[in-house]
Amino acid sequence: MSLEAAGIPIEGVSIAGHESFFKLPGFRTLLDFGRAPEDTLGYGTICLTHGHLDHAAGLAHHASRRRLERLPAARVFATEEAVPDLEAWLAFSQRLENVDYGIHVTPARPGSTVALRNDLELKVLPGRHRVPTVGYLFSEVRRKLKDEYLGLPGEEIAALRSKGIEVTRREETPLLAYPGDCGPAIFEAAPELFRARVLLIECSFVTPEDRDRAREYEHLHLEDFVERAGLFENEVIVLTHFSQRYRVEEIREALRALPATLARRVLPFLPD
Numbered sequence: 001m002s003l004e005a006a007g008i009p010i011e012g013v014s015i016a017g018h019e020s021f022f023k024l025p026g027f028r029t030l031l032d033f034g035r036a037p038e039d040t041l042g043y044g045t046i047c048l049t050h051g052h053l054d055h056a057a058g059l060a061h062h063a064s065r066r067r068l069e070r071l072p073a074a075r076v077f078a079t080e081e082a083v084p085d086l087e088a089w090l091a092f093s094q095r096l097e098n099v100d101y102g103i104h105v106t107p108a109r110p111g112s113t114v115a116l117r118n119d120l121e122l123k124v125l126p127g128r129h130r131v132p133t134v135g136y137l138f139s140e141v142r143r144k145l146k147d148e149y150l151g152l153p154g155e156e157i158a159a160l161r162s163k164g165i166e167v168t169r170r171e172e173t174p175l176l177a178y179p180g181d182c183g184p185a186i187f188e189a190a191p192e193l194f195r196a197r198v199l200l201i202e203c204s205f206v207t208p209e210d211r212d213r214a215r216e217y218e219h220l221h222l223e224d225f226v227e228r229a230g231l232f233e234n235e236v237i238v239l240t241h242f243s244q245r246y247r248v249e250e251i252r253e254a255l256r257a258l259p260a261t262l263a264r265r266v267l268p269f270l271p272d
Contacts, residue, residue, distance in 0.1 A: 019035055022200065040058070041071065049133050050082065050129060050133040062074065064093065086105045128186040130217065133179075182201075198238065204242060205243055206250070229261060237262070
């Protein structure tokens, strides 16, 4: 599956209970592992949201294949609670293969940030699911000249800098938010989701009869979006992780229930 949302290409697979991963070529980052298909091996930064195997099963396979291809060990972020078990899983796999992957898992603590590039920052968001979960927010970071110095000649600005005066301000533009699997409590826990240019978010259930199922398993239902339609400031909302219970035609039909102001910004992540 692949699409482009507000200029950001997104590729991958997202089927509830089966497999979920997203490649973000523009950020050179993989969101979740899925089962680590061949075309994810070039991604050296992986943001794992939680330990459910439809999202995390590819951990050891990805590490093993990267070593086989003589690629550097990937940088993997995961919830603090999951790190010990993930490290143990990697240790068992390395013993089975009699090889050292050279990989370590970095705890992803909500509120922490990581510079992926000079102009791209990753922030960890809190999650809300049946197991410990985190989300991720990618933001463009720029340094802009402060208003009071606009129009000054370059030599004057250089002189101010030489005196240790800060002449620029930091400006962040939230590009893409991904909360992983989540229930509706995520909207209060991580209000940043509403403001990202692209919101990549699950919508596991879409029919009225599955509302209770969504609550039981702490997943989102289409009605959760309808109820909050006026809060979404996003340019594009990519709905993912639909249950295998539905046919593509059923999903598209259910999306007709969205208010027009929201519907025109929604893209379902469905098979090409």
